[in-house]
Amino acid sequence: MYLLLIGIVGLAMKYLEMGPVADWSWWIVLSPFALAVAWWAWADASGYTKQREIDKMAKRKQDRIDKQRDAMGMLKKRK
Structure with missing residues:
Protein backbone atom coordinates (compact mmCIF):
# COMPACT_ATOMS: atom_id res chain seq x y z
CA MET A 1 0.00 0.00 0.00
CA TYR A 2 2.81 2.37 0.85
CA LEU A 3 4.49 1.71 -2.47
CA LEU A 4 1.29 2.64 -4.29
CA LEU A 5 1.00 5.90 -2.35
CA ILE A 6 4.63 6.76 -3.09
CA GLY A 7 4.07 5.91 -6.76
CA ILE A 8 0.95 8.06 -7.02
CA VAL A 9 2.63 11.03 -5.34
CA GLY A 10 5.70 10.65 -7.54
CA LEU A 11 3.56 10.33 -10.66
CA ALA A 12 1.59 13.46 -9.78
CA MET A 13 4.76 15.42 -9.04
CA LYS A 14 6.36 14.29 -12.29
CA TYR A 15 3.24 15.12 -14.32
CA LEU A 16 2.87 18.55 -12.68
CA GLU A 17 6.64 19.12 -12.87
CA MET A 18 6.99 19.86 -9.19
CA GLY A 19 10.23 19.81 -7.22
CA PRO A 20 13.21 17.59 -8.01
CA VAL A 21 10.93 14.82 -9.30
CA ALA A 22 10.41 16.79 -12.52
CA ASP A 23 14.04 16.08 -13.47
CA TRP A 24 13.92 12.36 -12.66
CA SER A 25 13.57 9.70 -15.31
CA TRP A 26 10.16 8.11 -15.84
CA TRP A 27 11.69 4.74 -14.93
CA ILE A 28 12.49 5.99 -11.44
CA VAL A 29 9.06 7.57 -11.01
CA LEU A 30 7.22 4.41 -12.09
CA SER A 31 9.43 1.95 -10.18
CA PRO A 32 7.27 1.96 -6.99
CA PHE A 33 4.41 0.48 -9.04
CA ALA A 34 6.65 -2.36 -10.24
CA LEU A 35 7.83 -2.96 -6.68
CA ALA A 36 4.21 -3.09 -5.48
CA VAL A 37 3.37 -5.72 -8.10
CA ALA A 38 6.44 -7.74 -7.08
CA TRP A 39 5.45 -7.50 -3.40
CA TRP A 40 1.90 -8.69 -4.08
CA ALA A 41 3.12 -11.56 -6.23
CA TRP A 42 5.54 -12.67 -3.49
CA ALA A 43 2.94 -12.26 -0.71
CA ASP A 44 0.39 -14.36 -2.58
CA ALA A 45 2.88 -17.04 -3.68
CA SER A 46 4.47 -17.45 -0.25
Missing part, protein backbone atom coordinates in the same frame (compact mmCIF):
# COMPACT_ATOMS: atom_id res chain seq x y z
CA GLY A 47 1.20 -17.64 1.69
CA TYR A 48 1.94 -14.47 3.65
CA THR A 49 -1.44 -12.94 2.79
CA LYS A 50 -3.38 -16.07 3.70
CA GLN A 51 -1.55 -16.47 7.02
CA ARG A 52 -2.35 -12.87 8.02
CA GLU A 53 -6.01 -13.52 7.18
CA ILE A 54 -6.04 -16.69 9.30
CA ASP A 55 -4.39 -14.88 12.24
CA LYS A 56 -6.93 -12.07 12.01
CA MET A 57 -9.85 -14.53 12.04
CA ALA A 58 -8.37 -16.43 15.00
CA LYS A 59 -8.00 -13.21 16.98
CA ARG A 60 -11.60 -12.22 16.26
CA LYS A 61 -12.76 -15.69 17.34
CA GLN A 62 -10.79 -15.52 20.59
CA ASP A 63 -12.10 -12.01 21.30
CA ARG A 64 -15.65 -13.28 20.79
CA ILE A 65 -15.05 -16.20 23.16
CA ASP A 66 -13.53 -13.92 25.81
CA LYS A 67 -16.45 -11.51 25.54
CA GLN A 68 -18.96 -14.35 26.01
CA ARG A 69 -17.04 -15.72 29.02
CA ASP A 70 -16.98 -12.28 30.63
CA ALA A 71 -20.72 -11.89 30.00
CA MET A 72 -21.40 -15.24 31.71
CA GLY A 73 -19.12 -14.38 34.63
CA MET A 74 -16.66 -17.18 33.93
CA LEU A 75 -12.99 -16.74 34.53
CA LYS A 76 -10.74 -16.55 31.52
CA LYS A 77 -8.43 -19.44 30.81
CA ARG A 78 -4.89 -18.92 31.95
CA LYS A 79 -2.31 -19.41 29.25
